[in-house]
Amino acid sequence: MSNYTFDFVQADAVLTDMNNINKRIQTSIDEMESTVEASLKDWTGAAREQYAISKVAWNNAADNMVLYLEQARQTLLTISDNYGSTEKRHAMIWNDVRGG
Structure with missing residues (x-):
């Protein structure tokens, strides 16, 4: 029989990291877009279209x-x-079985 464990602290840390990564991606994209579009006026028609x-x-x-x-x-x-x-449900079941 396999023995599986789930680390809630690690899962919470990963969830926080994933949320922060998404924010950093969006911030980086916004910054790159601002930088490029600031110089867009200097681009030729074909470059601007592309x-x-x-x-x-x-x-x-x-x-x-x-x-x-x-x-x-x-x-x-x-x-x-x-x-x-x-886990909560199983704890309640075992508690009931033991007469808790």
């Missing part, structure tokens, strides 16, 4: 990255909640 096209693809990829990380964070949160609920 930037607009590339920006759409970049924004979609960045949005997906944030979305996927948030989905992973939510999944880990659900797993952690489920483990916690199961």
